[in-house]
Structures are given as structure tokens and as C-alpha cells.
Amino acid sequence: MGNRTKRYRSAALAGSFAAVLAVSLGWAKPAFAYIDPGSGSMILQGILAAVAGAGVAIAGFWGKIKTFFAGRSNAARKDDRDPGT
């Protein structure tokens, strides 16, 4: 039971965190919707979009770091191989 309560607490915590995110982020007014997409779903997707966007940004940033170092080492190797150019 203790374990369950703990899991519940963490789920509730995640819920509150998401709610705070929702309040701070807002969501886009959807164009092209002939049905009402519902504010609940739009806020949820606003959060998912923010999380996914952050994921993409982090991945991009990580990629840049990798390229930076890989680029340097490649350049260094290239220099070693062909010092003349």
C-alpha cells in the first residue's frame, strides 16, 4: 500500500506540474478545425508539443556539441594526413 501511495503521489505531482505548465504555456488557436477540438485536448497537446519541442531542441543542441567535437577531431586528423593544404 505504501508503494501505491508513493506512486499515486508522484502521479499527482506530475499532474500538478503539467497543470502549471499548461497555465504558463497556453495553446494555439487551431485553424482548419470544423469541429471543436476541445480546450482540454488543446492544452494537453500544447504541453506535449512543448516537451517534444524541447526534446528536438536538446537533440539539436546535443547534435551541435557532437558535431563541434567530431568536427574538431576530423579537422585535426585531416591536418595530420595532409599538412600541405
Add this chain to the structure above:
Amino acid sequence: MRPTPLAASFRDPSGHVYDIDGRILRTITERAAPDYAFVRQSGLFDRLVSRGWCIAATEVEPAAFGLDMAPVVRAVEHPRLPFVSYPYEWPFALLKAAALHHLDVHLEALDAGVTLSDASAYNIQFIGPRPVFIDLLSFRRYREGEFWLGHRQFCEQFLNPLLLQALFGVPHNAWFRGALEGIPTPDLARLLRWHHKLSWRMLAHVALPARFQAWADARQSAGETPGGRSRRMPLPGYRGMLRQLRRWIAGLEPAGGARSIWEDYERTQGYDDEERARKTRFVADFVSAIRPAMLWDLGCNAGAYAELALQSGAGHVVGFDSDQGALARAYRRALEKDLRFLPLVLDGANPSPDQGWNAQERPGLHSRGPADAVLALAFAHHLAFGRNLPLAQVVAWIVRLAPRGVIEFVEKSDPTVRRMLRLREDVFDDYGERTFAEALSGVARIVRSETVSATGRRLYWYDRAGDSG
């Protein structure tokens, strides 16, 4: 005079559906034409049609059908469906198949740069047990970064009704029939217990959207307008939502296994082999003589006689039963044997009514008939004893559903009836074969009848063709 669209075709301004002399036509308006052209050119549509995922649509000249009124710019013709059914008539397995089909179509569409503008369960129909997507104009060009606008509708019309049965063992049919747009997310969220919310999926698709909606409604009624910030959903995130729902729904099963007293009925009922052979021969003779394009099987149980009817020359069979367990077996049979058999939920004492907007949007069972033939085997006594319906009325109702049919009469002394009456007083003085035969010959001609069991079960083949009624 201009044709009028079907009563259910009013929501989407992209076009409307017409039934003109039995041909199903769909108009495409000016505003939808660019998206329609894009979807056609993407090759997606042809691919879905060739796989049987989507109903065919052949371009026709709007003027040829009197549909050349502004803002209509194009028209297509669809093949006519053998039967139109609604999500509140689908047993769990069919609603689940429809949900998975919707997600599969959407995922396939996204790969082609196309998305779906809605997620209505009414856009899925069944040909036999196979789901088919019928709304051509739901497809439109995907715009980079857009949200899934049909998410709420998908949850209310597919996910929530499935969860009702998967979490609580409560079939969705009665609720869905009363609320044609499905089960509202805030209503389902109210039923969830705390341990349900430990699942991320339940939080994401039920509990949080309900909470957010309440929050936004409160802000709105306080005069604020929440939202407005522009966000973009990366395509992998969009696909991720669809895939997550697909995995979740694929694993859902009815709680409690939907077993029932009638699930083993076909194995335990009171027929020996010879009697069963007699009944089989009678039904096969009837169907092969009539060769109905559409046969309705009332009280279809697990579909043994539906299968027999198809083997005997019926084009399509729609089976009706009120028992979810039997229907689950019927669906498995249809799928495994690839039968043109669609098993649906029906309470004979309360068949689907004409309902929805203007009481016409979703036609009731009677409005979708008559069928070419009907089977009512071991059915009438359930209404007579189980629902206290006068036998003559039951017979007249069955005959109204189709011009020709076979109805089985079951004696009061039959073990099944004795079991139904074991806790009740026998108030059915009028119930008997004479009442049955008189009622039937009052509304139709009895072509043939035969006693098929030692307990006195008797089959009646009737024909009212040529009569006015």
C-alpha cells in the same frame, strides 16, 4: 428540384452525401477542392482503396445528378454499403476494430503528408466484420506543426467507450445510444479511481484533458480568454500520440471476460444431432430458395446459422443479439472464416430508434429495413417470456422486418422456457402454438412448417411478398 443530402450529412461544409435513386454520391465544395486534389495526387487514396481500408470513390459529373449548384465543384460516387451500422450497435470487438482502423488510416495518411480533419466513429462502417473508412472529405493536407484536432473526438467516440468496458465491465452501447457524440471525457474521468490515474496514458488522454477543460471553462466564464500562444507539434510527437493510443487500444479487453449464460448455448442447447440436422436442412432450404441479398438473423448467438445462411446463398447477413459474450464469438467466427457477417447489439424489445438531429440523423433499425429475409430461431420466446410481450405482437414485428423468413416456435414445456420461468409465475396463458400459427397466418402465408425436435420446437417458413404490409 435540387436533391437533398442525407440527414446525417450536415456537419462538414466540405461537401455532402446524397442518395439519388439508390446511388450514393458525395459533393465536393470549392473550399475543399484543393485538399481533395492534393489527397488524390498523393496516391494515398488509391492505396487505401486498393487495400480495402477506404471505400472507393469514382469521379462523376455533378450536373448528371442535378448536383451542379454552387459551391459544388466536383462529385464522386461511392459503392452502396450492404448495411449502415452505428457505434452504439457495435459490440466491444467491433468498436475496438473501428478504433484501430481509424488510427491505422491516420498514421498511413501522415506518411503521405495528409491528415484527418476529424475522428468520428460514424466515419467507420463495416462490410462483414471488416472496418472501412467512408469519409473521403476527412482527408486533407497536413500542415507542419499542427495539432491533432480530432483527439478529443477520438477519445469520446472510441477510447472512452472502450475504457468503460475494459475498466469497469460496463458495455458502452446504452450510454452511446443516449449520447450520440460518445462518452464525454469529464464524465469518464469522474468514474476513474485513484489507481487508474497511475497510468501515464490514462492521465494524458482522460484525466488531464478533463482537468484542463474544467480549468479553461472556469477561466472563460471569469471573462478571460486562455490560450493564444502559438505552439507547434513536431510530426514525431503527433505520430507518437497515435501510436501510443494504438498500442493501448490493441491491448484492451472487456473486464470480466464478457462471459454470459448464452455463450455456451450452442453447445448445450436441447438438440441432438439428428434434430440439429433437420433444423439445418430447413433453414438451408429456405435460404437457397430465396437467395436474399441481405438477411437479418435475430438472436444470432455465435453465428452458426448466419454462416449456414451464407453458405446457402445469402449475400450478406447482419446478426443481432443482446448478449456481448455471444457477439464476441460471432465476431471471431466472421473474422476467422472471412464471412460477410456483421454481428450487432440489439435488444429486440427496444430496437435502435430514429434519432439525432431532427430525429433523422441516425435512422433506426426499421428505417434501415426491410431486409430481404429474416431468421428468428429460438428468439421469439425470449421476448415473450423475458419481456412479457404478447406472442402475436412478437410474430407481427418479426414479419414486418422482412417479407420472407423462418421463425422458430418453442413450447412452454421446453427446458429453456422452464428455466426462464423458474422464479416466476406463469402468467402466459395465451402462449401456445395455436396463438403463434394464427398470428403468423394473419400477417403472412405459411409456406412450410416442420417440427424439428422432440421437445416440440417447430419452424415456420412465411412469405408475405405481394402483400401490402
